[in-house]
Amino acid sequence: xxxxxxxxxxxxxxxxxxxxxxxxxxxxxxxxxxxxxxxxxxxxxxxxxxxxxxxxxxxxxxxxxxxxxxxxxxxxxxxxxxxxxxxxxxxxxxxxxxxxxxxxxxxxxxxxxxxxxxxxxxxxxxxxxxxxxxxxxxxxxxxxxxxxxxxxxxxxxxxxxxxxxxxxxxxxxxxxxxxxxxxxxxxxxxxxxxxxxxxxxxxxxxxxxxxxxxxxxxxxxxxxxxxxxxxxxxxxxxxxxxxxxxxxxxxxxxxxxxxxxxxxxxxxxxxxxxxxxxxxxxxxxxxxxxxxxxxxxxxxxxxxxxxxxxxxxxxxxxxxxxxxxxxxxxxxxxxxxxxxxxxxxxxxxxxxxxxxxxxxxxxxxxxxxxxxxxxxxxxxxxxxxxxxxxxxxxxxxxxxxxxxxxxxxxxxxxxxxxxxxxxxxxxxxxxxxxxxxxxxxxxxxxxxxxxxxxxxxxxxxxxxxxxxxxxxxxxxxxxxxxxxxxxxxxxxxxxxx
Numbered sequence: 292x293x294x295x296x297x298x299x300x301x302x303x304x305x306x307x308x309x310x311x312x313x314x315x316x317x318x319x320x321x322x323x324x325x326x327x328x329x330x331x332x333x334x335x336x337x338x339x340x341x342x343x344x345x346x347x348x349x350x351x352x353x354x355x356x357x358x359x360x361x362x363x364x365x366x367x368x369x370x371x372x373x374x375x376x377x378x379x380x381x382x383x384x385x386x387x388x389x390x391x392x393x394x395x396x397x398x399x400x401x402x403x404x405x406x407x408x409x410x411x412x413x414x415x416x417x418x419x420x421x422x423x424x425x426x427x428x429x430x431x432x433x434x435x436x437x438x439x440x441x442x443x444x445x446x447x448x449x450x451x452x453x454x455x456x457x458x459x460x461x462x463x464x465x466x467x468x469x470x471x472x473x474x475x476x477x478x479x480x481x482x483x484x485x486x487x488x489x490x491x492x493x494x495x496x497x498x499x500x501x502x503x504x505x506x507x508x509x510x511x512x513x514x515x516x517x518x519x520x521x522x523x524x525x526x527x528x529x530x531x532x533x534x535x536x537x538x539x540x541x542x543x544x545x546x547x548x549x550x551x552x553x554x555x556x557x558x559x560x561x562x563x564x565x566x567x568x569x570x571x572x573x574x575x576x577x578x579x580x581x582x583x584x585x586x587x588x589x590x591x592x593x594x595x596x597x598x599x600x601x602x603x604x605x606x607x608x609x610x611x612x613x614x615x616x617x618x619x620x621x622x623x624x625x626x627x628x629x630x631x632x633x634x635x636x637x638x639x640x641x642x643x644x645x646x647x648x649x650x651x652x653x654x655x656x657x658x659x660x661x662x663x664x665x666x667x668x669x670x671x672x673x674x675x676x677x678x679x680x681x682x683x684x685x686x687x688x689x690x691x692x693x694x695x696x697x698x699x700x701x702x703x704x705x706x707x708x709x710x711x712x713x714x715x716x717x718x719x720x721x722x723x724x725x726x727x728x729x730x731x732x733x734x735x736x737x738x739x740x741x742x743x744x745x746x747x748x749x750x751x752x753x754x755x756x757x758x759x760x761x762x763x764x765x766x767x768x769x770x771x772x773x774x775x776x777x778x779x780x781x782x783x784x785x786x787x788x
Contacts (some may be wrong), residue, residue: 312332392476453474478584623683736766
């Protein structure tokens with residue numbers, strides 16, 4: 292693995308995915324390779340860019356001779372500087388190799404040239420058998436090496452977190468002590484619907500939103516002369532989150548619009564369709580949009596595809612792959628956010644629209660004609676959350692589309708499509724106070740949807756399913772769910788459609 296940065300990066304991802312902490316190299320602990328100690332992994336010196344095999348050998352050889360390095364100047368006094376040169380030292384400093392000596396990286400880098408001059412003077416004086424002005428004192432005297440370092444190095448403020456992250460990425464090819472993933476953890480957790488490790492082949496064709504860092508960015512020019520995109524640029528990269536990485540493809544139409552956002556190490560959200568090629572292949576996202584974390588709040592605050600993601604999963608009755616298997620003319624119900632909207636008028640002057648509804652179960656093409664088009668064309672816009680109901684029909688090329696008989700705002704889906712609401716309770720939870728509160732909530736959210744109670748024993752086995760009386764039928768909207776989740780965990784609420 293030494294010298295192979297790609298393998299090192301993959302090794303680190305696997306270690307972290309297993310929940311093991313990785314620490315930066317330590318001048319007094321690190322070996323050439325990675326080592327395990329105290330339930331953590333210490334980065335190996337040979338895994339650092341700019342630190343050659345000979346330099347590592349000389350560092351370990353000197354450490355074995357002196358026992359441990361007591362300070363930075365003590366290190367320079369005892370190392371072979373013909374093999375550990377300035378560039379090597381800069382890499383060691385940026386990577387945090389001297390952090391355990393209680394010296395900050397900015398001071399070390401700023402004072403490196405002066406420290407090397409003093410070390411060279413001391414080495415020359417020792418070679419002459421003389422004691423130089425700044426050389427290490429005789430062995431008989433105790434030396435405060437840390438104080439010696441403080442007197443030699445300039446007093447500089449520590450690197451900011453962003454500066455430290457950039458230095459580590461430059462040195463290792465990845466982040467060690469922290470990364471922008473940590474910096475933006477809260478916003479990634481809030482808006483990323485998916486994680487690299489949770490993507491499955493069954494999700495293929497569905498809409499996904501992942502958050503992470505752009506890594507391994509490659510921008511290429513389309514060379515296929517038969518392609519409409521010939522001569523245009525497109526991009527590929529890995530999107531790295533805390534659980535792994537996902538391959539991302541950005542075609543020219545999207546790249547032209549977003550190339551300012553698509554930068555190495557940029558913290559972004561990626562929206563698009565999930566593609567999976569073969570059982571052994573990784574998931575790939577075909578991008579529809581990339582959002583920098585700085586713009587995420589504004590972008591997602593009113594995002595219908597996020598607000599109604601649960602409804603899309605619950606009430607969409609099929610997937611794109613299942614459409615050819617249905618009976619001819621079978622009515623389906625599909626939900627998602629409007630994408631690729633095209634509006635127009637026929638030769639007779641009638642309104643029509645075509646668009647995709649993209650949701651967690653896939654992307655469905657929808658056709659809109661007649662009176663329904665007259666009603667909806669003025670209201671349709673990109674990103675609008677809808678359900679379309681109608682027959683699935685194939686065109687001459689075998690591509691399926693939903694010929695809409697009805698469109699319904701996603702906000703109305705729960706009330707329209709929910710056949711029943713079931714709340715799960717255990718015998719130990721049931722008491723007069725809880726039942727009174729649930730009764731009051733049902734009465735305050737009265738509607739036409741039956742309410743059921745599934746009762747579990749203390750061992751978790753189901754005992755009884757009880758339907759509440761007609762007086763306690765409910766309207767299963769967001770407000771009702773929010774009030775219920777104040778009393779019961781979310782997984783205790785089930786919707787039947």
